[in-house]
Amino acid sequence: MSTDKKLCPKIRALRTERLNEFRRRGYKFLGDAIRASSGSSAELELLEAITEEGKEYQIEVTAFWDDKPDQDIRVTADVLRVPLQPLFGFIPISIYFGEAGDDFIIRPDGSFVDE
Numbered sequence: 001m002s003t004d005k006k007l008c009p010k011i012r013a014l015r016t017e018r019l020n021e022f023r024r025r026g027y028k029f030l031g032d033a034i035r036a037s038s039g040s041s042a043e044l045e046l047l048e049a050i051t052e053e054g055k056e057y058q059i060e061v062t063a064f065w066d067d068k069p070d071q072d073i074r075v076t077a078d079v080l081r082v083p084l085q086p087l088f089g090f091i092p093i094s095i096y097f098g099e100a101g102d103d104f105i106i107r108p109d110g111s112f113v114d115e
Contacts, residue, residue: 007079008051008052008053008055008057010049010051010052011049011051011057011059011079012079014047014049014059015059015077015079015102016077016102018045018047018059018061018077019061019075019077019102019103019104022044022045022061022063022075023075023104023106023112026106026110027073027106027107027108027109027110030042030044030063030073030075030106031070031073031108033063034063034064034065034073039069040064040065040069041062041063041064041065042062042063042064043060043061043062044061044062044063044075045059045060045061046058046059046060046061047059048082055081056081056082057079057080057081057082058079058080058082059077059078059079059080060076060077060078060080061075061076061077062075062076062078063075063076066105070108071107071108072105072106072107072108072113073105073106074103074104074105075103075104075105075106076101076102076103077101077102077103078101079101
């Protein structure tokens with residue numbers, strides 16, 4: 001069973017909702033956000049959510065140039081468990097992997113890759 005299927009439906013729906021919001025905002029908004037940030041990527045949103053069972057999650061939405069600046073933009077929405085557990089029990093995680101992610105790629109003309 002994939003990790004995404006194990007994810008709480010509430011969290012999965014929230015992740016999809018937030019990703020769809022940035023799809024609607026379009027290429028110009030996303031490109032401007034990347035340029036205003038580091039120039040290569042931008043954290044668009046970081047949400048916290050709690051399931052009915054009390055499990056805490058963060059949903060992080062990030063945009064970055066997919067290959068070259070001012071070309072395709074990839075937007076990812078990753079779901080992370082909170083608190084983040086240290087790697088191997090003692091190494092602080094500064095780069096971590098989400099439990100379940102989704103993404104899209106938008107072209108400069110506003111069309112979406114693979115759609």
